[in-house]
């Protein structure tokens with residue numbers, strides 16, 4: 091394992107060293123590294139890879155957002171795809187029916203989705219575990235059904251000709267151009283989620299996950315913070331939905347928001363190691379590649395993904411994040427303990 | 436007026452009266468002991484006054500001059516009440532430092548937005564909080580474990596962390612539920628001296644539930660004795676020790692060897 095991960099370890103050390111200059115430096119360096127990715131991918135001559143990358147980046151936003159409510163705050167939610175759908179539909183309709191530019195439609199969709207997050211989150215004030223899962227599943231799925239039966243929301247034909255974003259005369263109308271948009275969004279999303287994790291709010295979320303009663307007697311307003319976690323994750327879902335809707339070819343359909351997508355998303359977070367941000371990102375990459383290459387088996391996808399999830403929970407509960415923490419990240423207390431045992435020997 | 440006052444405090448679980456018509460006054464600046472046989476309602480009392488359980492109708496709880504009978508736990512914590520749990524309830528997956536920082540939660544003077552933009556002000560405050568919390572860890576002797584997950588601490592260290600986390604809320608009243616349970620005599624003394632140091636330094640009022648009678652007798656100014664959810668005695672430690680009703684309650688119950696041994700020590 092150690093040998094296998096040696097190159098990654100170098101990378102991690104490199105970025106950790108950069109972070110010592112300033113917190114933002116590793117992010118800027120990573121951003122510059124990632125800019126030429128579409129050029130490299132287009133060398134394959136196949137547009138699919140750039141398309142796949144864009145979809146992955148959108149799912150990274152979803153997965154990082156879901157990790158905040160599920161991973162940090164410990165609230166089981168299976169309604170996240172419904173929020174993604176709300177973001178997508180809201181932004182599309184504002185752009186098509188009211189002529190809003192993407193730059194106005196998307197933030198508005200994010201706000202609307204955030205408000206919807208309150209509704210999805212409300213059951214969490216009273217319910218836990220499986221009951222909460224059922225309640226959120228019901229709410230999320232009813233969003234999809236609403237879309238499927240309401241002509242104004244696309245119903246069976248979907249919403250078409252959603253205009254691409256535009257800056258001056260530059261139009262993000264192909265996958266390569268769109269990549270810069272979604273990559274930037276994903277980077278900002280990951281960065282912000284680290285900031286949240288480090289903040290007092292992030293600690294409050296984790297405390298709720300660890301022990302609700304202990305959290306509350308230490309001054310944490312549990313219902314309010316649960317709702318806040320739902321809203322923050324909904325903001326991510328709203329942004330992801332809007333980005334998805336405006337991506338060429340500018341078409342969304344209620345089939346994009348089914349329980350299959352929800353299971354896929356859950357698997358990303360579970361595989362990544364619940365509550366581990368980088369794990370969630372890597373989980374999103376791996377799972378989405380599998381998902382997109384097994385689309386013709388859509389009828390067994392949820393079952394297979396569900397089974398993988400169960401196996402992971404049983405045999406690898408820390409997920410990829412656990413591997414990262416164990417083999418890649420040097421922690422102070424690990425060193426401390428080694429020094430101690432050296433001293434004793 | 437006492438710092439904490441309960442009047443006709445009652446709580447039933449189904450048919451079981453865990454606490455019944457209990458009037459207790461904890462005076463500011465004192466160390467108040469709460470003792471009683473197993474199942475007499477001590478932990479339930481903590482859960483009622485800290486807002487974890489809603490009391491039965493007709494009860495009243497006043498803390499620091501505020502009626503908190505119906506207040507949620509976090510609101511009571513903000514008024515300056517802190518408590519530990521008999522079973523600790525640490526945030527196991529979080530680090531030692533994060534555990535105490537959660538305790539400090541209500542005193543963090545910036546919003547989430549401030550964190551997101553990571554303003555110099557936020558960074559200054561963060562640095563100050565980290566420093567203050569490290570100082571607290573120093574006092575409870577866990578400074579070198581700051582970055583270790585709480586789950587990896589030893590039993591005694593966990594009890595210290597529970598104490599530190601409660602202290603981080605900067606309480607007026609600190610309520611300890613069997614803080615020394617399971618500790619070796621040396622560690623009991625260590626814990627007690629830390630508690631006393633904290634009390635002096637921060638001007639605490641203490642309410643201590645403890646089975647180890649020695650702890651109660653040595654430290655408390657006043658002791659309340661519970662049996663079957665009712666007050667059966669109250670006074671100075673010596674008064675209580677000689678109270679026939681108290682002696683009977685203690686002798687009437689089956690004690691395991693450990694408890695007998697501890698009772699003898701006291």
Ligand SMILES: Nc1ncnc2c1ncn2[C@@H]1O[C@H](COP(=O)(O)OP(=O)(O)O)[C@@H](O)[C@H]1O
Pocket residue numbers: 448451453471472473474475476477478479480
């Ligand atoms: N959540 C609860 N549900 C039902 N019964 C409880 C609950 N908490 C405590 N009890 C009961 O109330 C009584 C008092 O318990 P407790 O306050 O824990 O006693 P002590 O802390 O003095 O040992 C016991 O009979 C206990 O079984």
Ligand SMILES: [Mg+2]
Pocket residue numbers: 477478479521
């Ligand atoms: Mg108890």
